[in-house]
Amino acid sequence: MARPREFDEDAVLDAAVACFWRHGFDATSIRDLIGETGLTAASLYNAFGDKRSLFRLALERYIEGGIGQRLARYQEVSPLEGVRGYLRDVVERSLNDPANKGCMVVNAALEFATRDSEFRPMIAGTFARIEAFFLDCVRRGQHDGSVTRALADEDLARHCLAVLMGVRVLARIRPERAVLDGAVAALLRSLEARPDEGLLISRNDHAEIRPDTP
Amino acid sequence: MARPREFDEDAVLDAAVACFWRHGFDATSIRDLIGETGLTAASLYNAFGDKRSLFRLALERYIEGGIGQRLARYQEVSPLEGVRGYLRDVVERSLNDPANKGCMVVNAALEFATRDSEFRPMIAGTFARIEAFFLDCVRRGQHDGSVTRALADEDLARHCLAVLMGVRVLARIRPERAVLDGAVAALLRSLEARPDEGLLISRNDHAEIRPDTP
DNA sequence: TGCGTTTTAGTATGAGCGTTCTATAATGAC
């Protein structure tokens, strides 16, 4: 029993995601949001609270719509296909995005890294979800013999995560297919089981990087 | 034949690097710089121009002092040692930095990615220098037999670059030794030559990621 | 038809921003 809203909340949130994704939190002004969403400042504040809470809603929307869907899609397939599909999807979307917006979560991770931020749990949690996806792929692959046992499952999963993050950064500043495909192809090759490898999974003592520690 | 400056320009630039490194360009205010350097706004503007030109000087200083020195140090050693030393250095410094500032160039890359920026050539050029370093390591290693020939040198170098970028991102939001060491250890293992591998260096057709293209 | 409630529209506000301006102070040259 009151005046109804004149806008579609989902559409407004999509517009907010577009703004924040492209320019980040600080560089997006309320005026930008007003321009992109079409509503007034009063409506924005009334419906979504202040800038921080709107950003939170936009980030949540991005994570569920963007990353959650991708995770769900590729956890259905075979282990190596999961990793490959996920990374190829990221590469293709990156190369097809003329604005080179990268990943909103990675962007937010760097923007909020040095401030005490309410967003850090969301960001770290999202990275943890992705790492868990890779870990699941690796474990299934080590079990069915498609993924190498020469390294610990956690290390391989973190390797995947690092390459994903690296691709996200490189795609923004140097969006060339050769660069992104090359990095991903090498990662995928490194995951494959070698025909002569033993059956024992090695401990993750990280002797490769720190050989002088026992 | 005029009043001399009362400050040490190098010390002031170091303070500017500290500010911009920690908070980025936008989030660093002139007042922050005044507080950190001890100069007045008039002296800052008189000596270094506006905020953008000061940032340029700070970024140049960071690149030469931080990255250039590291590149020089590790291009003297054996191929795999070069890659390992470079990445271990980055990991150790990341874990020892309580502020988790990451890499100023990576931070700047994401901050300026979507604006038309005078800084992009500096940033992309720095990434290209690092990639060239990795490529040199890989080529020398493929020549002396320490690095795998199963993948093209450029792909392996880009793989190193991607992991480096990934480590830089992860170190800011999840600065745990296990994560960073694990990712790097897996990368280093993937570079090693396998005892049974052929002598031919494969073309970089990236069939691992894009198997359905000829 | 009026009332209570919520949404709109437009404007105002106070803080912070990058930058400039006005003096004043410190030097070397004459």
Next chain:
DNA sequence: GTCATTATAGAACGCTCATACTAAAACGCA
């Protein structure tokens, strides 16, 4: 000692920012 030149100190400027405020408008219900 005077002058030209440069560096300092601090206030001031114009602008943009996020946000709050004031009315008017649009509904369901009595």
